[in-house]
Amino acid sequence: MCLEELRTLLARHARTDWTTAIDGVLISKVDRPDPPAPAMTGTVLAVIAQGAKRLALGDRVFTYGAGQYLVASVDLPVTGQFTQAAPERPALGFGLALEPSAVAELLLRAGPGDIPRAGAGAPSGIAVSDAPPALLDAAVRLLRLLDEPRDRAVLAPLVVREILWRLITGEQGATVRQLGLADSGLSHVSRAVRWIREHYAEPFRVEDVARLSGMSVSAFYRNFQAVTAMSPIQFQKQIRLQEARLLLATHPGDVTGVGHRVGYDNPSQFSREYRRQFGAPPSRDAIRLRDAPVGVLP
Helix, strand or coil, X not given: CHHHHHHHHHHHHCCCCCECCCCCEEEEEECCCCCCEEEXXXXXXXXXXXXXXXXXXXXXEEEEECCEEEEECCCCEXXXXXXXXXXXXXXXXXXXECCXXXXXXXXXXXXXXXXXXXXXXXXXXXXXXXXXXXXXXXXHHHHHHHHCHHHHHHHHHHHHHHHHHHHHCCCCHHHHHHHCCCCCHHHHHHHHHHHHHHCCCCCCCHHHHHHHHCCCHHHHHHHHHHHHCCCHHHHHHHHHHHHHHHHHHHCCCCHHHHHHHCCCCCHHHHHHHHHHHHCCCHHHHHHHHHHCCCCCCC
C-alpha cells in the first residue's frame, strides 16, 4: 500500500525541474528510457517507486527499481539512465538531500547500543538496498505534507529526521553514518573529493592530496578506491570531461579553448579521452549539444 500511495503522490506533485515545496526533497518523473548521461550524484537518498534506473561508478554498476533505494554519501561522477519508463507508466522517484550536520546530530542523540557496529574500512560511496516498509511509510508521510501547507513547516523537518534515522540504523547505515562522522574514512575521502573538484584543472601529486586528507598514501589510495571505485587521477579525469561537456554546450566553437580550461594542454589527448567518454569527438558532440533541447544533454 505504501508503494502505491508513493506513486500517486509522486505523479501528482512532479515538476519539470524536479523540485518541491519542501527544501531538499526532489521528485523525478521520466516517461521514456534515456541514453546514459554523466552527472554528479550529490549526497542523496533516492527511492524508486516505479520504473528502474542504472548508475555506473567506475567499474561498478548499480541497478535499482520499484521498492528499492540508493544512497550516495559522497558527491561522485556517475553515468546514469532510467531503463524502464513509458508515457503510460513513467519512472517515478523520490529524492532527499542528505546533510552531514543532520546525520551528525542524530548520531550524537543516539543512546549506547542504538547504532549498529560499523565494519572496518571506508564503505562504498554508493549503495543499494530494498526499502523497508518503515522507510517507505515515512517518505509517503513527508510527501503528504505537500498537500498540507499549514503543517509543512513544523512537521516536514520531523519526518526528515525520521527518514535519516531509518537510514542510519538500516542495511546501508554504515555508508550514511560516516557522512556525519568528522573523523571517518569517508569524511577524509570526501575532503579529497572536494579538493579535486575545486582544483580539477590543476595537476596534483597524490601524496599531497593524501596529506591534505589526513591519511597516509597507502590508506588514501585504499579508501579512495573503496568509496569512488576510481583512482584519484581517474576521478580528476571524469570531472574534467564532465566540465568540458558543460562548457561545450555554451562554447561549441572553441574546442581547443575548452580543453585547455579544464586542464588539457594536449588537444589530441583531450579529443581522444572525450570521445572515449561520450562516444563522439568534442567538435561533433558540440553540435549535438547545440541542437539539443534547452537543459537536456543527449
